[in-house]
Amino acid sequence: MTSLLLTYSYDWSVVWKSLPFLEKGLFVTVRITLLSVAFSLVLGLIVALVRMGPGPLAVIGFVYVQVFRALSLYVYILFVYFGIAAAFQIDFDPITAGVVSLTLLNSAYMAEIYRAAIQAIEPGQREAARSLGLGSIATFVNVTFPQAWRIAIPSLVNQFTDIIKDSSIVAAIGTPDLMYQAIERNSFYQRSFEIFTAVAVIYLLMVLVVAQLSSRLEKRLQRHLA
Amino acid sequence: MSTEQEAPEAQQSQVALPNRRSVLKLGASAALGIGAYALAACETSNSSPGTTASAQSGESVLDKWLSSKTAKLGVDLTFPPIQFKDASGNPTGYQMELTIAMMQDLGVTPQWVEIPFGQLFAGLVAGKFDMMGISATILPSRALKGLFSSFPVFYESIVVLLKPGSSVTDSSQLAGKKIAVLQGSSQEFSSHQLFPNASFSPFAQLADAVNEVATGRADAVVLSEFDVDSSKSAHPDLVVLQGPPLWVDANTYLMPLGDYKLQAWVNNWLRYNATHQRLVAGWKKWLGPGLQKYKLTTYGVGPGGAPELVQGGPPAGPAPRAPATRSAVERMIPLSYAFDWRVVTDRWHLFVQGAWVDVEIAVFGFVFACVIGLLNAILRTSGVRVFSIPSFVYVQVMRGIPLYVMLLWIYFGIANILGLNFTNVQAMVIALALTGSGYTTEIFRAGLGAVDRGQLEAARSIGLSRTRTYGHVILPQTFRIVVPPLGNTFVGLLKGATICSLIAVPDMVFLANELNVTLFTPFEVFTAVAVILVVLVFFFSAVVYVLERRLRLP
Numbered sequence: 001m002t003s004l005l006l007t008y009s010y011d012w013s014v015v016w017k018s019l020p021f022l023e024k025g026l027f028v029t030v031r032i033t034l035l036s037v038a039f040s041l042v043l044g045l046i047v048a049l050v051r052m053g054p055g056p057l058a059v060i061g062f063v064y065v066q067v068f069r070a071l072s073l074y075v076y077i078l079f080v081y082f083g084i085a086a087a088f089q090i091d092f093d094p095i096t097a098g099v100v101s102l103t104l105l106n107s108a109y110m111a112e113i114y115r116a117a118i119q120a121i122e123p124g125q126r127e128a129a130r131s132l133g134l135g136s137i138a139t140f141v142n143v144t145f146p147q148a149w150r151i152a153i154p155s156l157v158n159q160f161t162d163i164i165k166d167s168s169i170v171a172a173i174g175t176p177d178l179m180y181q182a183i184e185r186n187s188f189y190q191r192s193f194e195i196f197t198a199v200a201v202i203y204l205l206m207v208l209v210v211a212q213l214s215s216r217l218e219k220r221l222q223r224h225l226a
Numbered sequence: 227m228s229t230e231q232e233a234p235e236a237q238q239s240q241v242a243l244p245n246r247r248s249v250l251k252l253g254a255s256a257a258l259g260i261g262a263y264a265l266a267a268c269e270t271s272n273s274s275p276g277t278t279a280s281a282q283s284g285e286s287v288l289d290k291w292l293s294s295k296t297a298k299l300g301v302d303l304t305f306p307p308i309q310f311k312d313a314s315g316n317p318t319g320y321q322m323e324l325t326i327a328m329m330q331d332l333g334v335t336p337q338w339v340e341i342p343f344g345q346l347f348a349g350l351v352a353g354k355f356d357m358m359g360i361s362a363t364i365l366p367s368r369a370l371k372g373l374f375s376s377f378p379v380f381y382e383s384i385v386v387l388l389k390p391g392s393s394v395t396d397s398s399q400l401a402g403k404k405i406a407v408l409q410g411s412s413q414e415f416s417s418h419q420l421f422p423n424a425s426f427s428p429f430a431q432l433a434d435a436v437n438e439v440a441t442g443r444a445d446a447v448v449l450s451e452f453d454v455d456s457s458k459s460a461h462p463d464l465v466v467l468q469g470p471p472l473w474v475d476a477n478t479y480l481m482p483l484g485d486y487k488l489q490a491w492v493n494n495w496l497r498y499n500a501t502h503q504r505l506v507a508g509w510k511k512w513l514g515p516g517l518q519k520y521k522l523t524t525y526g527v528g529p530g531g532a533p534e535l536v537q538g539g540p541p542a543g544p545a546p547r548a549p550a551t552r553s554a555v556e557r558m559i560p561l562s563y564a565f566d567w568r569v570v571t572d573r574w575h576l577f578v579q580g581a582w583v584d585v586e587i588a589v590f591g592f593v594f595a596c597v598i599g600l601l602n603a604i605l606r607t608s609g610v611r612v613f614s615i616p617s618f619v620y621v622q623v624m625r626g627i628p629l630y631v632m633l634l635w636i637y638f639g640i641a642n643i644l645g646l647n648f649t650n651v652q653a654m655v656i657a658l659a660l661t662g663s664g665y666t667t668e669i670f671r672a673g674l675g676a677v678d679r680g681q682l683e684a685a686r687s688i689g690l691s692r693t694r695t696y697g698h699v700i701l702p703q704t705f706r707i708v709v710p711p712l713g714n715t716f717v718g719l720l721k722g723a724t725i726c727s728l729i730a731v732p733d734m735v736f737l738a739n740e741l742n743v744t745l746f747t748p749f750e751v752f753t754a755v756a757v758i759l760v761v762l763v764f765f766f767s768a769v770v771y772v773l774e775r776r777l778r779l780p
Contacts (some may be wrong), residue, residue: 008643074728078735083748084347086749140432165627169725172304174342180340189460190460193643196634207626
């Protein structure tokens with residue numbers, strides 16, 4: 001085994017030669033990730049509010065959260081990109097299909113994060129705001145949400161890093177993202193170790209950068225508590 | 227399952243709650259609504275108006291191309307020298323030269339829609355593109371769902387590459403061996419008939435199938451003669467099985483069913499270029515060097531569409547016949563999607579078996595992830611820097627790498643440099659165990675930290691050894707704390723396990739893809755897979771919930 005490790009002739013030049021492709025793919029990955037994060041932040045909040053709403057609305061929110069948390073991205077993206085398109089002629093291009101799938105799946109997680117955060121706000125806050133004469137919407141916007149948001153940030157950023165990683169699955173339907181470019185370059189050079197190591201490093205760096213930014217953000221947001 | 231009667235009304239909204247089907251429809255309609263919203267929102271992405279086969283509206287794709295001056299063509303550009311991207315990323319190769327020339331003759335700009343080969347057929351049915359820009363083997367089952375040109379683009383001679391040091395000298399010795407193939411290719415279908423006793427591993431990428439043989443995990447790969455050169459230059463140890471090709475396949479463009487106007491034009495274009503020797507000349511240009519090196523027999527497309535021996539080894543028997551002008555099974559079928567739930571209901575047990583594969587993989591991955599995670603957490607909390615720092619780095623790395631990247635890196639990358647020939651199931655388990663261990667480490671760390679330090683001191687002061695303190699005092703309390711988050715991790719791993727079909731593990735998604743390639747029913751099969759996954763996850767979540775209640779301290 002060790003002898004093989006030593007005799008394998010590494011050819012890292014394929015990584016340099018592939019860089020223009022990987023760079024193109026990286027932009028697609030970043031675009032998909034950012035769009036999905038933005039949409040699922042909004043949709044997640046809506047779902048959380050629906051989930052905490054009255055009777056039948058709560059049931060819909062509950063079902064939404066349960067179903068979309070139970071699906072894997074790979075299964076869901078095949079369903080959206082091929083299944084729904086074939087049966088109902090709803091045609092997404094690969095990037096849109098990726099964004100739609102990532103948004104639906106992650107908004108379910110984000111809804112639960114928001115819900116936990118909103119419920120963590122002491123009821124007294126809301127009651128105080130209402131007794132000052134603020135309407136229920138004004139209370140939510142000015143009192144409850146700003147506090148809940150701070151509680152939710154670390155978990156939401158965790159979700160952000162999950163979206164970065166999950167986005168690699170969109171390569172399975174031919175979206176020209178970082179992963180797809182890597183697979184394609186591998187079929188060209190047939191150098192799987194070098195190419196996939198490079199890709200792993202790129203994803204790792206993205207995740208670490210986002211995690212680092214989030215810990216700074218978290219510290220800033222909690223400065224007033226110190 | 228009585229779903230087939232309900233299928234036609236699947237688009238209608240439904241008011242009554244909450245049986246399982248309505249739950250699904252809710253999901254689907256939510257998906258559609260939000261999808262439309264997202265579509266509107268991502269206008270920057272290059273979405274253009276629906277390409278869904280225009281035969282529906284009575285207009286031919288050809289008319290649409292001529293009026294819009296653009297054509298959406300479905301391709302997989304990972305097959306040098308037939309179709310691939312050159313060093314600057316432009317499509318090239320025998321096939322692409324022809325397709326580009328054809329589009330130039332029409333005065334139309336091609337738009338390439340890239341989809342992995344095995345999914346191209348689902349893509350055609352889903353209206354992702356107007357026509358396939360590359361060729362597919364003419365198969366009777368495919369002709370039921372798509373319209374082939376009746377003139378071939380190329381003939382594909384099927385040959386065998388053997389693993390290094392193989393003793394096989396004749397194709398008859400392949401019975402009982404393990405054979406790697408490209409998923410959805412004609413090699414996959416015909417090999418099953420030719421070698422009924424062999425076992426098969428179909429891969430989404432041909433490079434992966436070849437790699438499987440180069441690492442010795444499979445005995446042979448059945449592939450086209452034009453793939454031999456690139457495979458041999460990447461893995462020089464592979465052995466070409468000498469002798470005549472196993473068989474010869476005709477390949478050509480695949481179009482939407484019923485669009486005979488487009489087909490007639492494509493037929494004529496191919497016939498014109500074949501009589502002008504363009505097809506044979508292209509074949510010589512792109513395949514010549516490789517064929518000379520390995521003495522392979524190959525056929526170009528002659529003036530009448532008949533196979534013409536190009537060069538290589540001795541001709542093997544009579545030259546194969548050209549395909550009939552029109553396949554008997556090609557007939558008009560309305561293009562609106564006909565739901566056929568029997569595809570699923572007839573094979574329900576196969577789907578369940580496939581799901582079981584996912585569960586098994588997830589269970590093994592989870593067990594290893596727990597073991598690694600626990601050990602790592604103990605190192606991390608040891609307070610000794612030599613241990614805790616590597617342990618910290620490990621967690622960051624494992625949580626930062628996508629499962630898909632990890633999987634390909636282990637299965638293909640590691641296999642090449644270490645010669646560690648994991649089976650595909652083992653590779654999936656390892657990938658899950660490694661990514662999972664990043665999470666379980668953090669869970670165990672939190673669990674160990676949550677046990678009051680006084681407990682440890684008390685146990686030590688009554689004379690328990692360090693091992694006993696951990697075994698009898700700390701760990702039992704830790705377990706109560708870690709069960710709920712570990713349960714969530716398991717569910718996460720189960721969902722992750724569904725990507726195993728990408729390295730040819732025969733799970734439920736793999737089955738769904740296989741059915742698509744022959745039966746073209748993406749909606750039914752992917753719905754089935756999604757339903758099974760949701761049910762499984764609900765079940766395991768319920769188990770975790772019950773455990774959590776039982777273990778809770780009074």
